[in-house]
Amino acid sequence: MFRAGTPMTPNLNPQGGGHYFIDRDGKAFRHILNFLRLGRLDLPCGYGETALLRAEADFYQIRPLLDALRELEASQGTPAPTAALLHADVDSSPRLVHFSARRGPHHYELSSVQVDTFRANLFCTDPECLGAMRARFGVANEDRAEGGPHFHLEWAPCPAELPEVEYRRLGLQPLWTGGPGERREVVGTQGFLEEVLRVALEHGFRLDSVFPDPDDLLNSRSLRFVRH
Numbered sequence: 651m652f653r654a655g656t657p658m659t660p661n662l663n664p665q666g667g668g669h670y671f672i673d674r675d676g677k678a679f680r681h682i683l684n685f686l687r688l689g690r691l692d693l694p695c696g697y698g699e700t701a702l703l704r705a706e707a708d709f710y711q712i713r714p715l716l717d718a719l720r721e722l723e724a725s726q727g728t729p730a731p732t733a734a735l736l737h738a739d740v741d742s743s744p745r746l747v748h749f750s751a752r753r754g755p756h757h758y759e760l761s762s763v764q765v766d767t768f769r770a771n772l773f774c775t776d777p778e779c780l781g782a783m784r785a786r787f788g789v790a791n792e793d794r795a796e797g798g799p800h801f802h803l804e805w806a807p808c809p810a811e812l813p814e815v816e817y818r819r820l821g822l823q824p825l826w827t828g829g830p831g832e833r834r835e836v837v838g839t840q841g842f843l844e845e846v847l848r849v850a851l852e853h854g855f856r857l858d859s860v861f862p863d864p865d866d867l868l869n870s871r872s873l874r875f876v877r878h
Contacts, residue, residue, distance in 0.1 A: 678706045682715065691718040701778040709785035711832050734776035736855050736875040738846045740839050742768045745806075749816045763811045765822065770842055773800040776877070779853040786827055786849055787836075807837050840868045850875045 681703055685691055693700075700719055707715040744764050751761045774780040780799060783789075789801060805825035808817045825836040827845050836842050847867075850857075855875035860867055867873075 674709065675702065675706055678703050682706060682710065682712065685712070685715050685718070691715065691722060693722075701781055704778075705781035705785040708782055709788070711828060732776070732877075734774065734779065734855070734877045736772075736774045736776070736779060736850055736877075737873070738770065738772050738843070739872040740768060740770040740842055741871055742766050742839060747812065747816070747820065749813065751813070761811070763809050765806050765809060765812065765820075766838065767804065767806040767822075768825070768838065768842065770803040771800065772803070772846070775799050776853060779849065779855070782849050782853065783846070786845055788826055803842075805836065807835065839871070843868055843870065843873060846873065853877070 678699065681691075681693060693703075700723060704716065704719050707719065744766055746762055747765050748760060748762050750758045752758055772780070772783055774783065777799070780801075784801065787803060789803075803825060806822040807824055808814070808822065825842070826833055827836050827841075828834050836845065847857075855877045857867075857873065858876045859872075859874040860870045861872040861874075863870060
């Protein structure tokens with residue numbers, strides 16, 4: 651996000667200054683910052699939030715920190731993953747948007763464009779995997795109004811024909827995945843399910859069912875994973 655040419659401007663607070671605001675867990679970031687400063691993982695004795703720290707490290711895509719956490723858990727004899735269930739479903743609905751496009755100093759033209767809105771629900775009985783899903787899709791840990799082992803996502807990619815000002819006026823927003831340097835937009839159903847599949851396999855799940863067509867995984871609407 652800090653590379654030249656990245657279309658991301660600082661969030662201008664009322665006092666100015668052009669600060670960047672990353673809505674993540676500030677308490678966990680202390681340990682991330684120390685790791686980046688010292689080059690090693692130093693955690694307090696009895697630290698019990700390694701799952702949260704791993705989810706944050708995954709969001710920022712700090713591979714050395716992820717490796718260090720894996721080594722730490724291996725040395726502590728982390729118990730084998732328990733049985734768990736993961737379910738993801740996604741659907742889309744088209745919406746025809748009308749807007750005025752400026753074609754000249756005093757010339758406006760009424761235009762229309764289709765905007766596809768996507769809605770997804772994620773349910774997982776493994777808190778660690780659920781935390782990794784939140785991190786992968788940039789959902790802040792504090793944003794847990796829904797509660798329980800699930801959360802909801804809604805996004806709408808901006809069509810090239812739709813002016814940015816109209817896109818914002820409609821209250822639409824994109825969905826991003828990955829950490830700094832690897833941040834990419836989730837355009838539709840296939841991109842969303844690819845990310846879900848990656849996280850599920852990383853946490854020891856196996857694919858149990860695909861709906862509606864078991865032979866067309868990435869064009870499905872619902873995936874169910876299990877871990878025994």
